[in-house]
Amino acid sequence: MNVLIVYAHPEPESLNGSLKNFSVKRLEKAGHVVQVSDLYAMKWKPTLDADDFPDSNPGARFDPALDSKRAFENGTQPGDIASEQEKLLWADAVILQFPLWWFSVPAILKGWVERVYAYGFGYGVGEHSDVRWGDRYGEGTMAGKRAMLVVTAGGWESHYGPRGVNGPIDDILFPIQHGILYYPGFSVLPPFVIYRAGKTDEARYAKICDALGRRLDDLWNTAPIPFRPQNAGAYAIPELTLRPDIAPGQSGFAAHVA
Amino acid sequence: MNVLIVYAHPEPESLNGSLKNFSVKRLEKAGHVVQVSDLYAMKWKPTLDADDFPDSNPGARFDPALDSKRAFENGTQPGDIASEQEKLLWADAVILQFPLWWFSVPAILKGWVERVYAYGFGYGVGEHSDVRWGDRYGEGTMAGKRAMLVVTAGGWESHYGPRGVNGPIDDILFPIQHGILYYPGFSVLPPFVIYRAGKTDEARYAKICDALGRRLDDLWNTAPIPFRPQNAGAYAIPELTLRPDIAPGQSGFAAHVA
Numbered sequence: 089m090n091v092l093i094v095y096a097h098p099e100p101e102s103l104n105g106s107l108k109n110f111s112v113k114r115l116e117k118a119g120h121v122v123q124v125s126d127l128y129a130m131k132w133k134p135t136l137d138a139d140d141f142p143d144s145n146p147g148a149r150f151d152p153a154l155d156s157k158r159a160f161e162n163g164t165q166p167g168d169i170a171s172e173q174e175k176l177l178w179a180d181a182v183i184l185q186f187p188l189w190w191f192s193v194p195a196i197l198k199g200w201v202e203r204v205y206a207y208g209f210g211y212g213v214g215e216h217s218d219v220r221w222g223d224r225y226g227e228g229t230m231a232g233k234r235a236m237l238v239v240t241a242g243g244w245e246s247h248y249g250p251r252g253v254n255g256p257i258d259d260i261l262f263p264i265q266h267g268i269l270y271y272p273g274f275s276v277l278p279p280f281v282i283y284r285a286g287k288t289d290e291a292r293y294a295k296i297c298d299a300l301g302r303r304l305d306d307l308w309n310t311a312p313i314p315f316r317p318q319n320a321g322a323y324a325i326p327e328l329t330l331r332p333d334i335a336p337g338q339s340g341f342a343a344h345v346a
Numbered sequence: 347m348n349v350l351i352v353y354a355h356p357e358p359e360s361l362n363g364s365l366k367n368f369s370v371k372r373l374e375k376a377g378h379v380v381q382v383s384d385l386y387a388m389k390w391k392p393t394l395d396a397d398d399f400p401d402s403n404p405g406a407r408f409d410p411a412l413d414s415k416r417a418f419e420n421g422t423q424p425g426d427i428a429s430e431q432e433k434l435l436w437a438d439a440v441i442l443q444f445p446l447w448w449f450s451v452p453a454i455l456k457g458w459v460e461r462v463y464a465y466g467f468g469y470g471v472g473e474h475s476d477v478r479w480g481d482r483y484g485e486g487t488m489a490g491k492r493a494m495l496v497v498t499a500g501g502w503e504s505h506y507g508p509r510g511v512n513g514p515i516d517d518i519l520f521p522i523q524h525g526i527l528y529y530p531g532f533s534v535l536p537p538f539v540i541y542r543a544g545k546t547d548e549a550r551y552a553k554i555c556d557a558l559g560r561r562l563d564d565l566w567n568t569a570p571i572p573f574r575p576q577n578a579g580a581y582a583i584p585e586l587t588l589r590p591d592i593a594p595g596q597s598g599f600a601a602h603v604a
Contacts, residue, residue: 098396099396099409128393134393134454134457135392135452135454152357152447189410190460190521191521192456195456195460196392196453198456201448202447202448205448243586244584246586250598251593252586252587253483253587253602254586255520255602256599259520262517263449263518263521267448267513268448268449327504328501328512329507329509329510329511330511338509339509340513340517
């Protein structure tokens with residue numbers, strides 16, 4: 089199978105860098121083909137702006153969605169964006185690996201999403217009608233592919249527990265797992281999270297590699313998070329609210345997991 | 347009073363650009379002094395990396411936290427970072443204004459947080475002991491200052507409702523409002539959110555300005571979101587989990603609001 093690792097850490101000699109190298113080896117040893125988008129090493133341009141669309145009419149108002157749509161349709165996208173889209177289409181599974189900075193992905197990875205997820209590719213896919221609202225949340229360009237987060241965090245596991253001060257890790261990751269991965273169609277596997285990343289000695293590193301290695305071995309048979317598909321009946325359209333008989337009385341992120 | 351608007355939209359002629367200009371005028375008319383950090387216009391560097399710390403030992407491993415700490419303590423930070431920190435210290439209120447892209451802030455604004463919130467300034471402040479875990483979540487450098495989000499979203503309000511497919515807007519914004527603003531001590535006001543931003547005609551624009559104008563007039567007397575302070579007794583230390591008598595049986599983001 090083909091695996092794309094999108095990796096965002098500025099220091100190759102970091103825990104993240106070591107784990108990325110470990111993952112590549114482990115996957116290749118199992119016979120998979122691996123590509124790595126090492127965003128810092130690539131000096132990835134993080135900002136979505138008019139410079140990405142030199143074919144716009146001079147003086148025209150820049151519209152992030154419409155300019156992206158035109159460039160995607162006409163094949164006039166910048167090469168770095170088109171190349172990442174190719175990798176995504178090539179991949180059977182995608183791993184996003186990053187340190188949790190301020191409760192989300194590093195800016196450089198956020199900018200990868202904003203630029204690579206063009207209109208017509210990452211969103212704006214499929215028809216809007218009275219029975220469906222675009223190919224998204226379970227359908228879309230990435231349907232049939234798997235995705236998984238590998239995340240390091242400085243805080244303790246309890247700080248990210250159900251009643252921990254930072255909020256539960258599943259809720260912190262929901263805008264990424266549901267909003268960025270499930271949205272264009274990925275099946276999203278449970279995340280692999282390393283807490284107290286700054287406190288990793290050799291013994292603990294070996295244990296982390298063991299556990300991560302098992303997750304990589306099981307990439308093709310781990311059950312995805314059962315997010316509810318948008319167009320399969322659970323949601324009223326166009327309101328896109330859960331129908332009364334689905335998760336009755338529940339609200340919040342967890343109601344979108346079956 | 348002094349108000350800092352940190353603004354992240356690539357197109358000056360956008361709805362966001364117009365609302366930013368409206369806010370500046372409204373606040374100045376009320377006698378406040380306003381500064382705007384227009385991140386796209388400033389060509390803000392979004393990536394936290396070793397280039398920010400040229401005083402590091404050559405060949406040394408880059409450590410985002412420790413290098414930031416050293417540069418902040420020694421006054422060797424890049425000028426753009428120090429200048430934004432000065433603006434934050436100057437401000438009585440801070441407004442972050444941005445389009446919601448992929449359920450979070452645009453990359454350029456995320457990178458503003460990552461670089462400006464230095465160790466010793468945005469985090470790593472105060473002592474850790476058996477009764478307190480740093481000056482954070484209600485205490486810290488920004489204590490006594492107010493903050494508010496002004497956000498545009500493409501989707502419908504119902505899509506962001508309690509049972510909407512995107513998840514409730516309060517939960518989507520929690521990592522920003524609680525994790526980025528309350529963390530270093532801001533009192534966080536309820537957000538001002540504009541839905542279906544792409545569908546704004548003149549009549550609707552006038553209504554939005556009316557509502558936003560009232561929120562700006564009330565900046566000093568709107569009740570903040572009652573997030574629970576970390577070190578005032580609600581949380582066990584060092585586990586940082588809510589004590590059993592606080593919001594008994596509740597979990598998730600909402601449990602951290604009194």
